[in-house]
């Protein structure tokens with residue numbers, strides 16, 4: 001997926017990524033704080049910082065592999081659309097704070113905390129052939 005370039009001076013929003021399986025994401029530990037800009041989505045923020053969140057459809061709301069839990073800062077993000085709500089229901093471990101990271105655009109300044117499920121998986125690949 002192409003990650004749009006960002007003006008470094010606009011990176012003012014701290015986003016904390018938590019993972020129970022940091023190795024699979026390329027993280028050195030269970031927690032990493034990175035800086036983000038308004039207008040970025042959380043998948044771009046992750047990938048731009050080499051946090052390898054699954055994204056089978058390339059960020060177009062056509063899978064559920066980029067599923068995350070937003071633990072803090074939900075009000076700073078764009079509201080889920082109906083297509084996102086339909087799609088995220090396919091994600092394993094669905095919870096009230098489940099979102100598709102590629103659909104979460106950062107709209108406001110504040111603190112954001114997300115957890116990436118350890119069992120994040122590509123549902124498309126799991127369809128029997």
Ligand code: FES
Pocket residue numbers: 043054055056057058059060061062063064065066087100101102103
């Ligand atoms: S990457 Fe497919 S829905 Fe987000």
